[in-house]
Amino acid sequence: MRKLPRVPAGTDAPPLASRRGVLLGTAAAGALFAAGCTSNQNNEDPDTGRQPAGSADDEPGKEVTIGFAGPQADHGWLNAINEQARSRAEAYEDVTLVTTEGSNDIAQQSGQIETLINKKVDVLVILPADGKALTRIGLKAMRQNIPVVNLDRVFNTPQAYRCWIGGDNYGMGLNAGRFIGERLKGKKNAKVVELAGMDNLELTQERTRGFDDALKNYPGIEKVARQAAEFTVESGQKKMSALLQAVPEFDALWNHDDDQGVGAERAIEQAGRDEFLMVGGAGSRHAMDAIQADDSVLKATVLYPPTMAASAIDLARALGQSRGVGGLAGLEIPASVTCYSAVVTKDNVEEYLPTGFN
Known part of the structure; x- marks a missing residue:
């Protein structure tokens, strides 16, 4: 779905300018x-x-x-x-x-x-x-x-x-859940955890709703814990540490945002945990590079392009x-356009690398 309030803080950026602007x-x-x-x-x-x-x-x-x-x-x-x-x-x-x-x-x-x-x-x-x-x-x-x-x-x-x-925030969660569901399908008593964004934002609620709806199609998988972060590296590290302490062992992690995912990865490395797969969100270049290298728990990211x-x-x-x-047959542009939340994996990451953001 669509974002309503401001997206939380992350990296600083220079103001926008144009060659003719x-x-x-x-x-x-x-x-x-x-x-x-x-x-x-x-x-x-x-x-x-x-x-x-x-x-x-x-x-x-x-x-x-x-x-x-x-x-x-x-x-x-x-x-x-x-x-x-x-x-x-x-x-x-x-x-x-x-x-x-x-x-x-x-x-x-x-x-x-x-x-x-x-x-x-x-x-x-x-x-x-x-x-x-x-x-x-x-x-x-x-x-x-x-x-x-x-x-x-x-x-x-x-x-x-x-x-x-x-x-499509709902679609992000839905596709993250489907990817995890297919990877864990057939595994008995599979456990997943969720590192969400800011819970006061509708976009976060929609991402969680899509994820939960997808998991309903995989009865052998249970979401056992959820933490809400703030879309920053610092909050990602803090909240991921809490998840790791609360759940000694799980099979998959859905992280809503690749910026906060950098902090989550730090917490995971510090804890020495690698028994699970991680799915990120948004499509940062850092996440895509990690997916391509295939040497960490991060195996996919769901685009918010x-x-x-x-x-x-x-x-x-x-x-x-x-x-x-x-x-299109119409003489006017559409009233609305919703972008698709593609899942980037090792199999297709080269195609999406040019869209990865810093």
Whole structure:
């Protein structure tokens, strides 16, 4: 499902900038639709004035200024979101990206988006620090005829955005549970533990719900313990230590976040435990390197792909140029796009390595 409050802290990151862009504030891959949007050639339908779906999208078209506003990039995944948006915008000659500094303060981010609205950008891409609290600013942009692509943490009403694109938190848990279930299938009295994220976040609750639902299909497997961490290395190490002390022996661990997973790995190494397999979440480069090396308990990670930000730029460009999306019959872009939570293992890790974030 979709993220609502802010993603917890992780690594610091520089502010977002673009080759053709502008940074606002005090300090101021192929994406989903990379080849799937419609052409810039002058072949509009005379009745609709829109480009027909299914043609190429490589040639420059109408100039589009996209305003990008996200929270502070204090976590590896959020830094990757910024980088994906910037890189995708740079790939288009007809896109100018105007970005904010990013903030986890609701009032400050609201002011930054107000600045973008006052600059009269053509389209806004917004990853709100808090979707519910910032719904008002999405509504304001839409009422001023600036279409909004709502990225990941959803606003409180669809009236505040033209299109939502984000990850599938329930699907993350579901696919993690299925992977573990298949690996432990047939083992008697198999035990699993869960290192969750922040329990006050809906995204954490959805990841746990998906995981529990998947395990229902494997009656021989029991979840015997769960700890909630805070998506940081420090919290991951502390909470994993507690799990290891509470459960002398288990067969699998589902960790919600690869950043906190770094701490969890430290705790596991310090305890000298290796009788279980570990599945991570999000898709960091560190996790993928460990999976590829195959010399630790970490055997898989379930993606929450930051490439959704690149896809958001594609969607914003399509909106600014009054396009549909290639491969779809509709003349308009979809109202929502949910990214798939693929499971990265040793068998397919090379394919996903370019998407791994630091």
